[in-house]
Amino acid sequence: MNTTKPGGISRRDAVKWMLTAAATVPWLQPSALAADPSRAGTSPAEPQPAAPPIEPLPSRDGYGTDPDLTKTYGPGDFWPLTFTPEQRRTAAALCALIIPADEHSPSAAEVGVPDFIDEWISAPYPEHGYNRVTILTGLRWIDAEARRRFSRPFADLSESQGRAICDDICWVPKATEQNLEAAGFFAMFRNLTAAGFYTTPEGMKDLGYVGNTPQASFDGPPEAALRKAGLIA
Amino acid sequence: MAIVTAETLRDSYDVIVVGSGAAGGQTAYTLTMEGAKVLMLEAGRNYDPVRETPMFQENFRAPLRGTGTPDKPFGFHDATVGGGWKIAGEPYTSASAESGRQFTWYRARMLGGRTNHWARNALRNGPYDFKPYSRDGLGFDWPISYEDVAPYYDKVEMLIGVYGSNEGLENTPDSPDGVLLPAPKARVGELLAKQRVARLGVPVIPLHRAVLSQRQDFQRIPARLHPNNPRAQRILADSMQGRAACFWATPCGRGCAIRANYQSTTVHLPPALATGNLDILTDALVREVTLGSDGRADGVAYVDRHSGTERRVRARVVVLAASACESVRILLNSRSPSFPNGLANSSGLVGRYIMDTVGSSVGGQIPLLEAMPPHNEEGAGDHVYSPWWLYREQKAGKLNFPRGYHIEFASGKYMPNQYTAWALERYTGGSYGRRFKEDARRYYGSFIQFTGRGEMIPNENSFCDLDPAVKDKWGIPVLRFHWQWSEHELRQAAHMQQTFAAMIQSMGGSVIGAVHEDGRRAIAPGGYIIHEVGGARMGGDPKRSVTNSWGQTWDVKNLFVTDGALFCSNADKNPTLTIMALAWRCSDYLLEELRKGNL
Incomplete structure (x- = not known):
């Protein structure tokens, strides 16, 4: 059997693809980043102690096989969150750079996406452990990069400063070899930001989603859609 | 009669039906509409889709935006509760560590079983699909033909409601x-x-899918399905009037609170309960079919999951409809001096020739x-x-x-x-x-x-047996899967x-x-498509099959199998509609034999 296929992808295959996609981006080695003195410090004039290692999550249960499906939930309801206030600020700044406010919808930072990313990397399921290391290491790297290049935390950069860093890491095939790991982090962070944002009411509206409302009939595509697809002249 | 507890069970029933999904639901429906007193045993908990289905819940109000996890593989809002690829304390094993030789088993321990979340694709097997060996020399023919099953496809489609069209294409039957x-x-x-x-x-x-694209004709269909049975007609008409047409808004995999699609819990069980002839006992995991001194089945032994204690209940007839592999497991665990290799297994074929898609x-x-x-x-x-x-x-x-x-x-x-x-x-x-x-x-x-x-062709290397060492948390031997494409x-x-x-x-x-x-x-791994069938195939020869063409086991005449275990082949068509058609057909025969006093 199979189930609904949002976005044209069955859940079953989507998970498979997600894992494949994750495997194609370079593994972000926390040790490699921490070992590079040019990246580990903040500003050159202010040497920092070596960053502590990213601890794996303690083993704990998830929401189980029989949670109450009729209730609504938010991040933190089932397992504790991870972000420190600093990590949260960095994550929010990056969310806002990836999905800023425009005339259609607010920014990802304004609709709780950093909390979703925190929930995601704090989840006690196997795939999330991999994402956790990548995200936490990447947030540390991007903050260190901001301090190295602009002598201030990433969250305090101007938009153009932030974009200067992101431009270097926004696409794995374009990244320099020394930025490959950071580009892998950025790809994952962008995916999670989009996942968090486009599932919110504001994000769904932005995409023009109009379902989930009872209809008297299924009318099929309107003429404008048929024309767009070249099915009618 | 309704949902009962171990304390309120009757002493004895006409028929015990093990399982509450497509096969168990259809079997209980057919039997109770004709007056048989039935006890249905379900290993999982009671489940009410009308109350429990998260119809309009948005993903941002679910943990992880509703994305699937090992706890809820098809997403947080998927209808399956208390089940999945793994069930705590109820493992299964693999005979091989080799990749490509694994079989994954999806179980839904809940009333209605996997019908609560299934894809609702409801395709008929065609004439070729019942005689595959005759066409290309591979696999096995069924002892029945399309013509034998066609009237039951008609009935099931009318009962559950299937949308689709008739296109007159080869081996793709019209209704x-x-x-x-x-x-x-x-x-x-x-x-x-x-x-x-x-x-x-x-x-x-x-596509043919078990979804009401419009409301069912409750004035005409009940008389076609239950001629000469005004009470059954009235009960079914009531049930049909309680089902709404699809409102084109939500994913079927969550289940359907307005009863617009087929799941056993919204379509089979409500009218069966309304007859007053059905008792349902949930959280009752059947371990074995028990035998009387006369060599006939006299009931089942089950574990009450609340207390962990083993209990027994008796009936004139026992029907296994627990899903292909779970029914096999029950047969293999029903060992006695007269059946040392498992009940109804004189052919040695119980568990053999399991197929997925x-x-x-x-x-x-x-x-x-x-x-x-x-x-x-x-x-x-x-x-x-x-x-x-x-x-x-x-x-x-x-x-x-x-x-x-x-x-x-x-x-x-x-x-x-x-x-x-x-x-x-x-x-x-x-x-x-x-x-x-x-x-x-x-x-x-x-x-x-x-x-x-x-279509997968059945082969010698794809089967299940009992693991010689591993038991579940109740001490019941578990299945070990052998698999090879x-x-x-x-x-x-x-x-x-x-x-x-x-x-x-x-x-x-x-x-x-x-x-x-x-x-x-x-290719997807074995079991991944959740279409596993076979393991107690029907046939015309007791040496080469487990049951006759009515799902009645050759070895124990008051023991029936009415689920996907009966399949001799697994056509490309999704198996659920055929499971229901066969269950109805087997149940008609069972009723006739009961009336004749042969059981």
């Missing part, structure tokens, strides 16, 4: 007039596929579907599909594999989820910022996925990949990911 409900219109992506893949010779027709998918991005004007595409799953079409080429020896597959489509603007704007950098060159938001709008709904569902399935899966890639290209699209030429990489 009689007035049986099917109208097919919904196709979505724009489905229409585009239909127009473009025609040049490849691939037909695209309305050959599954493979390719997805693509279709520029013509980008930036579509907003309109509703929710409701009732896929609206079209492609039945197997290469009969002539296969007969002419142009294909390197036997049997066929059908193609399921996935296209539409569904409620955004984790994957809606995931990994878009393939198309956007790594955009972020305002450009990313424009790209997300453009690409939303521009993806299509083709999924093959193909043959070249037939692997070549078919590779063919699927080439076909789907060509279909995507014909739509002007680009394929996502690799197109596998190696069937081993193309």
Whole structure:
């Protein structure tokens, strides 16, 4: 059997693809980043102690096989969150750079996406452990990069400063070899930001989603859609 | 009568039905409508879709945006509760550590079983599908033909409500007039596929799905299903009037609180309970069928999951409808001096020749579907599909594999989820910022996925037996799976990949990911499609089958199997409709034998 296929992808295959996609981006080695003195410090004039290692999550249960499906939930309801206030600020700044406010919808930072990313990397399921290391290491790297290049935390950069860093890491095939790991982090962070944002009411509206409302009939595509697809002249 | 407890059980019933899904639901429905006193045992908990289905819950109000996890593999809001690929304390094992030889087993421990979340694809087997050995010398023929089952397909389709159309295509049966409900219109992506893949010779027709595209005809159908039984007609008419038509808004996999699609809990069980002839005991895990001194089954022994204690209950007839592999497990665990290798297993075939479906998918991005004007595409799953079409080429020896597959489509603007704007950098060159938001709008709904569902031929190396060492938390021996695809399935899966890639290209699209030429990489693991059938196959010869053509075991005449374990072959058609048709047919025979005093 199979189930609904949002976005044209069955859940079953989507998970498979997600894992494949994750495997194609370079593994972000926390040790490699921490070992590079040019990246580990903040500003050159202010040497920092070596960053502590990213601890794996303690083993704990998830929401189980029989949670109450009729209730609504938010991040933190089932397992504790991870972000420190600093990590949260960095994550929010990056969310806002990836999905800023425009005339259609607010920014990802304004609709709780950093909390979703925190929930995601704090989840006690196997795939999330991999994402956790990548995200936490990447947030540390991007903050260190901001301090190295602009002598201030990433969250305090101007938009153009932030974009200067992101431009270097926004696409794995374009990244320099020394930025490959950071580009892998950025790809994952962008995916999670989009996942968090486009599932919110504001994000769904932005995409023009109009379902989930009872209809008297299924009318099929309107003429404008048929024309767009070249099915009618 | 209703949901009972171990304390309020009767001393004895006419029939015990083990399992409450497609087979158990249909069996209990047929028997109780005709007056038999039935006890249904379900291993999982009671489940009420009307109260429990999260119809409109949005993903952002679910943990992890509703994305699947090991606890809820098909997503947080999926209807399956208390089940999945793994159930705590109730393992199964694999005989081999080799990749490609694993079988994964999806179980739903809940009232209604897997019918609560199934895909609702309701295809009939065709005439060829009951006589596959006669056509190509592979596998086994069934002891029955399409004509034997056709009247029951008619009945099940009318009872549960199936939309679709009659197209007169080879080995793709039409239903009689007035049986099917109208097919919904196709979505724009489905229409585009239909127009473009025609040049490849691939037909695209309305899918048959167990969803009410309009309300059922409660004045006409009950009399057709239950002639000369006014009480059954009245009960069914009441139940049908309690079902709403689809309102084209939510995914069927969550279940349906308005009872617009088929699940045992909304379609079979309410009228069966209304007869007053059905008791349902949940959280009752059946360990074995018990035998009387006369060699007849006299009831079952089950574990009460609340107390952990073992109890017994008696009946004149026992029906196993616990799902193919669970029914096999019960038979193998029912050992006695007269049946040292398991009950009804004098043929040695219990657990043998289990089959799943050959599954493979390719997805693509279709520029013509980008930036579509907003309109509703929710409701009732896929609206079209492609039945197997290469009969002539296969007969002419142009294909390197036997049997066929059908193609399921996935296209539409569904409620955004984790994957809606995931990994878009393939198309956007790594955009972020305002450009990313424009790209997300453009690409939303521009993806299509083709999924093959193909026939697996039963083989000697795919079976299950009892693990000699491992027991579940109740101390009951668990199943051990042995699995191996043959070249037939692997070549078919590779063919699927080439076909789907060509279909995507014909739509002007680009394929996502690799197109596998190696069937081993193309095929989904055994069990993954959740179409496992076989293990207690029916037949005409007691030495070469477990039951007769009515699901009655050769060895114990008051013991029946009415689920997918009976299958002699596993056509590309999704098995659920056939499971229900056979269960109804077997139950009719059982009732007749009861009336004659033969049981």
